[in-house]
Amino acid sequence: MEQISIVHHKLIAYLHWRQRHRHSEFLRYPVSSSQQPLVCFTFGLVSVIFRNNPPHITTLCLDFEPPSFQSILPFLLHPILFHSTYNSASFLHSGLLTKVLVQLHSFFSSIYLGTSEITMGDVAKDLTAGTIGGVAQLIVGHPFDTIKVKLQSQPIPLPGQLPRYSGAIDAVKQTVAAEGPRGLYKGMGAPLATVAAFNAILFTVRGQMETLLRSHPGATLTVNQQVICGAGAGIAVSFLACPTELIKCRLQAQSALAGTGTATVAVKYGGPMDVARQVLRSEGGIRGLFKGLVPTMAREVPGNAAMFGVYEALKRLLAGGTDTSELDRGSLLLAGGLAGAAYWLAVYPTDVVKSVIQIDDYKNPKFSGSIDAFRRISASEGFRGLYKGFGPAMARSVPANAACFLAYEMTRSALG
Known part of the structure; x- marks a missing residue:
C-alpha cells in the first residue's frame, strides 16, 4: 500500500x-x-x-x-x-x-x-471504567457471538437438504470439532483492538448528553432522559461499530460458509488486518469498511436507548429510589444482564440484516440494500429468518452485559 x-x-x-x-x-x-x-x-x-x-x-x-x-x-x-x-x-x-x-x-x-461542559477527570474515569467493562463483556460474550453469526450467515438449504447447523448446540460442536476451542474466539482481534475507543465514545457521549440534559449540575435525570442519552451514544458508536463488526463477521462467517460454493467465501482471510486490507483494496476503499452502516445505526440507536433506559429503571427499582449508589454486586449484575437482554429484544432483526449485508459478496451481491435484505429474508424464511441466532445472542447478552456493567460500576466507584 x-x-x-x-x-x-x-x-x-x-x-x-x-x-x-x-x-x-x-x-x-x-x-x-x-x-x-x-x-x-x-x-x-x-x-x-x-x-x-x-x-x-x-x-x-x-x-x-x-x-x-x-x-x-x-x-x-x-x-x-x-x-x-x-x-x-x-x-x-x-x-x-x-x-x-x-x-x-x-x-x-x-x-x-475535556471540554467546558465536562472535566478531564470525568472523561478519564468514564474512559477507564468503560474500557474495563468492554473487555469483560468481550471475554464473556464473544463465543456466543461467534455462534450467533454462524447461524445468521449459513445459506438457505436447498429442498431436501438439511441446514449446515441444526441449532446453536450443533454449531458449537461443529466449530470445536473443526477448529478447536479457539474457533469460538475467531474474529475477536478486531473488537478487542477497538474496545477502548468504542467504550470511550459510548460512555463519554452518554456523559456529555447527561450534562446537556441536566437542569443544574448534579441533578438526577429521569429514565426517559437516560433513554435519550443512550440513543445519542448509539449514533456516535455506530461509526466505529460498523467497520469493526464487518471484519468480525467476515471472519466468523468464513468457516460457516466454507464448502458451500458461494462467491462469498472465494476470498480467504488470514485475520482481522487481512480482512481490512482486502476490503480496502477490492471493495471500494474506505467505503467498503462502512458497508452496513445503515442497519448498524438502526441497531445501535434504539438498542442503546433501550439498554441504558432499562438499566437505570431497574437500578432504581432495586434501590427503591433514585439513589442507586449503595446497590450490591448482585443487583448490578441483575440490572446489567436484563438491560443487555432489552437491547436485543428491541433490535434483533436489524442485526440479522446487518450481518447478511456485511458478508454479502461485493461483485455479485444477493441484496441491493437493507430493505431488500429484510424483504427477502422475510419472504424466504418467514418471521423465524429474522431471528436466526437469537438464542445465542440472548445467551451471550445477559452474562456479557452483566459483566460489563458490573466492571464499569466497580471501576467508576473505585476511581471516585
Missing part, C-alpha cells in the same frame, strides 16, 4: 504547517506521557491496518486544539466515503484521508482532555 506512505507524508507536512502557523494553539493543551497512548490510539489503529506503523505517526505533534464534535461529522459523513463510483486510490492520494485522520485524532484528544 504505497499510497499510505503518501498519506503519511501529507499528514506530517500538515502537522508541520500547523505547528509553524498555529504554534500558540498547540501549546494550549499539553499532553503528558501517560495520556499519549489514548491520544494516539486512532492513528495507531488506522495506520496498522495498512502496513507496519512507523513510530513517528504515534509521536508527532500531540498538542492539537480540541475541536467541537460537529467538526468531525463533515468528514465522517462526506459523500465521497459512500459514493459507489469513487476510486479508492484517488481517495488515498487526495488530502481527504489525511483530514479524516487528523480530525479523528483531534476528536479523541478533545474527548480525553
